Amino acid sequence: MKGILFLILSWAMSVSMSKCRAQQRETYAIEGDAVGLHCYTGEVMQNQTFSWTKDNDSVISSPHIFKGSSLWILRTVSSDSGHYVCTSFSNSTETGHVESRVLLSVEKEKCPRALTPIQVNEGEHINLTCTEDSIETLGQTLQVQWWKDCESTGVQGTEISLDVSMDSTGNYTCMVIFRYVGENYTTSHTRQLKVLKKEPVEKPQVIHPRNEILYVKPGMRIKLECTVFIGLGEEAQEGTSVYWTVNDELMSDIFPQLQENVTCYLQMGEDDRFYCKSTLIISEVNATFFDVPFKCIVLSSRGSDMGLVSLRQGGQSNTQTLLIIAPALIIVVGVVLFMFFKIDIILAYRRLCGKGKTAAPGGKIYNAYVCYCHDNSIGSSTAENLALKIMPEVLEQRHDLELFIHGRDDASAEANVADMTDVVGQSRTVLLVLPGSGPANPIEEISNIPLSTDQDNASHCQVLYSVIAQCSVPVIVVESGENADYSLLPESIQSIIQRNGILRWSPAVQPSGRFWKQLRYHMT
Numbered sequence: 352m353k354g355i356l357f358l359i360l361s362w363a364m365s366v367s368m369s370k371c372r373a374q375q376r377e378t379y380a381i382e383g384d385a386v387g388l389h390c391y392t393g394e395v396m397q398n399q400t401f402s403w404t405k406d407n408d409s410v411i412s413s414p415h416i417f418k419g420s421s422l423w424i425l426r427t428v429s430s431d432s433g434h435y436v437c438t439s440f441s442n443s444t445e446t447g448h449v450e451s452r453v454l455l456s457v458e459k460e461k462c463p464r465a466l467t468p469i470q471v472n473e474g475e476h477i478n479l480t481c482t483e484d485s486i487e488t489l490g491q492t493l494q495v496q497w498w499k500d501c502e503s504t505g506v507q508g509t510e511i512s513l514d515v516s517m518d519s520t521g522n523y524t525c526m527v528i529f530r531y532v533g534e535n536y537t538t539s540h541t542r543q544l545k546v547l548k549k550e551p552v553e554k555p556q557v558i559h560p561r562n563e564i565l566y567v568k569p570g571m572r573i574k575l576e577c578t579v580f581i582g583l584g585e586e587a588q589e590g591t592s593v594y595w596t597v598n599d600e601l602m603s604d605i606f607p608q609l610q611e612n613v614t615c616y617l618q619m620g621e622d623d624r625f626y627c628k629s630t631l632i633i634s635e636v637n638a639t640f641f642d643v644p645f646k647c648i649v650l651s652s653r654g655s656d657m658g659l660v661s662l663r664q665g666g667q668s669n670t671q672t673l674l675i676i677a678p679a680l681i682i683v684v685g686v687v688l689f690m691f692f693k694i695d696i697i698l699a700y701r702r703l704c705g706k707g708k709t710a711a712p713g714g715k716i717y718n719a720y721v722c723y724c725h726d727n728s729i730g731s732s733t734a735e736n737l738a739l740k741i742m743p744e745v746l747e748q749r750h751d752l753e754l755f756i757h758g759r760d761d762a763s764a765e766a767n768v769a770d771m772t773d774v775v776g777q778s779r780t781v782l783l784v785l786p787g788s789g790p791a792n793p794i795e796e797i798s799n800i801p802l803s804t805d806q807d808n809a810s811h812c813q814v815l816y817s818v819i820a821q822c823s824v825p826v827i828v829v830e831s832g833e834n835a836d837y838s839l840l841p842e843s844i845q846s847i848i849q850r851n852g853i854l855r856w857s858p859a860v861q862p863s864g865r866f867w868k869q870l871r872y873h874m875t
């Protein structure tokens with residue numbers, strides 16, 4: 352076999368020989384090229400001979416055929432396609448031993464078809480090799496060229512080196528030109544490269560606790576809970592561990608009595624996120640555990656993370672919270688109390704400072720100008736009663752306030768704009784008593800608009816409305832009943848009602864009742 356060099360052609364990830372033998376293999380060749388069919392001998396025996404058959408007929412020798420452990424067809428034609436079997440014989444055994452079955456397809460293509468694809472990950476670095484021990488070349492190798500998708504890459508040599516990107520996907524053809532018995536031949540093989548997209552790596556992460564201080568009392572039973580994001584999908588769990596350390600030592604080593612409990616769950620969503628919860632149970636806290644780091648650790652090939660918990664002697668926490676919360680609480684309670692007792696507080700303050708008793712400042716003589724506007728309905732007499740009898744009793748006698756009451760203090764019943772402007776000007780407020788329909792009188796549908804039958808009073812009230820509209824005296828509207836219809840009142844009065852609301856009096860109101868407090872609060 353001198354002069355014949357065996358160039359070994361192969362692929363980095365070629366299938367093992369035993370597998371090849373077990374199954375029918377396929378080989379593709381381009382018409383006109385050379386092709387080598389290889390007999391995969393398990394162990395090489397001495398004095399071994401090989402016999403080749405094609406479609407049950409023995410292969411006849413010719414100048415274009417070389418027979419050995421490989422059968423070379425140097426110039427293929429399509430009729431060479433067929434089913435080839437290699438049988439080996441040796442001196443020790445009479446019967447032949449079938450080593451290989453190959454199905455050869457000779458095709459009219461530029462590049463041979465690819466066989467089993469190789470899968471590689473994006474970002475990896477791989478070398479595709481054209482020289483290994485499973486495929487042999489006859490003769491002297493002149494050149495090895497690399498083609499991708501049947502286009503020249505310009506790369507020569509037995510290896511092509513790839514930094515795998517998604518663009519690396521494709522069919523790589525290794526084309527070997529060799530010289531045998533004075534002639535040049537070409538043989539080629541194609542491998543398909545499939546690139547798997549690299550998924551972004553999701554690193555595991557301790558979500559809670561990150562860095563926590565817990566105030567506990569000795570003797571307490573506590574649970575330290577740690578939530579960890581493991582990764583995407585359930586398979587992220589593989590090779591991942593979640594555990595606690597105490598003072599940087601494995602908990603089970605120094606405190607076997609502490610219990611650790613890990614439960615994991617998949618949170619379904621857009622991408623299924625896998626979490627684990629590790630609970631460390633300390634059945635009885637003692638001084639040993641104070642101020643040492645408790646670490647919740649997650650460790651996997653994708654990364655690691657850590658959460659820290661420290662235990663501190665208890666009590667402090669409550670004091671601290673109290674220090675923060677107490678002032679806020681006091682303020683809130685204070686505000687609430689003030690809102691609730693605002694009127695009483697202000698009235699008490701005024702009493703203490705002697706304010707409001709007399710209408711002295713600013714030349715004011717009266718605390719209020721009281722005017723009841725009524726017609727002859729039942730509600731009207733209530734209003735009149737309130738203005739003429741009850742108000743003086745409560746406000747004048749009990750609380751020493753000065754009132755000017757229309758119908759009691761005016762010299763004449765005639766409505767006189769000048770006089771009234773005078774009196775109103777001397778008053779700090781105007782108390783306008785309006786009759787409601789009254790709870791005693793719910794059947795009465797007609798509203799008690801104080802503009803009707805009693806001409807005297809009605810005109811008096813109209814004068815008052817215009818005086819009010821001109822003077823800047825505060826007006827307090829008191830309704831001596833309920834459900835009055837104010838829609839017919841002058842707009843100025845309506846807007847006062849809208850702005851300030853009305854005080855509603857009923858005969859059930861006690862002299863010390865809230866109504867009087869509110870009234871006094873607004874009067875002074």
Ligand SMILES: *[C@@H]1O[C@H](CO)[C@@H](O)[C@H](O)[C@H]1NC(C)=O
Nearest residue numbers: 396397398399441442443444
């Ligand atoms: C191989 O053949 C040689 C003679 O050519 C012989 O001496 C030798 O014993 C043979 N070996 C075996 C294993 O049969």
Ligand SMILES: *[C@@H]1O[C@H](CO)[C@@H](O)[C@H](O)[C@H]1NC(C)=O
Nearest residue numbers: 397398399400440441442443
């Ligand atoms: C064994 O085979 C070799 C060649 O394959 C041959 O030369 C030799 O004579 C054989 N020996 C016997 C004992 O058959």
Ligand SMILES: *[C@@H]1O[C@H](CO)[C@@H](O)[C@H](O)[C@H]1NC(C)=O
Nearest residue numbers: 404405406407408433434435
């Ligand atoms: C080869 O012979 C086997 C039986 O010995 C038969 O089953 C098979 O079809 C034959 N193949 C061809 C291509 O003739």
Ligand SMILES: *[C@@H]1O[C@H](CO)[C@@H](O)[C@H](O)[C@H]1NC(C)=O
Nearest residue numbers: 464465466500520521522543
């Ligand atoms: C690569 O080869 C495979 C199998 O022969 C074929 O299906 C595929 O389309 C080829 N890819 C390219 C890019 O030529």
Ligand SMILES: *[C@@H]1O[C@H](CO)[C@@H](O)[C@H](O)[C@H]1NC(C)=O
Nearest residue numbers: 476477478479510511512513
């Ligand atoms: C690929 O080949 C280059 C040189 O061409 C070498 O440095 C590298 O180690 C090889 N890589 C592998 C995975 O064989």
Ligand SMILES: *[C@@H]1O[C@H](CO)[C@@H](O)[C@H](O)[C@H]1NC(C)=O
Nearest residue numbers: 493494528530533534535536
């Ligand atoms: C064979 O190839 C070599 C180198 O590529 C070249 O020099 C030579 O002429 C070729 N011979 C024939 C017969 O094509």
Ligand SMILES: *[C@@H]1O[C@H](CO)[C@@H](O)[C@H](O)[C@H]1NC(C)=O
Nearest residue numbers: 610611612613614628630632
């Ligand atoms: C661990 O946690 C699971 C679920 O929360 C609970 O069912 C189990 O009893 C716990 N095991 C221990 C030893 O506490």
Ligand SMILES: *[C@@H]1O[C@H](CO)[C@@H](O)[C@H](O)[C@H]1NC(C)=O
Nearest residue numbers: 606608635636637638639640
């Ligand atoms: C605290 O408890 C641990 C285990 O629970 C124990 O090993 C240690 O001696 C105790 N230390 C004290 C000061 O009680």
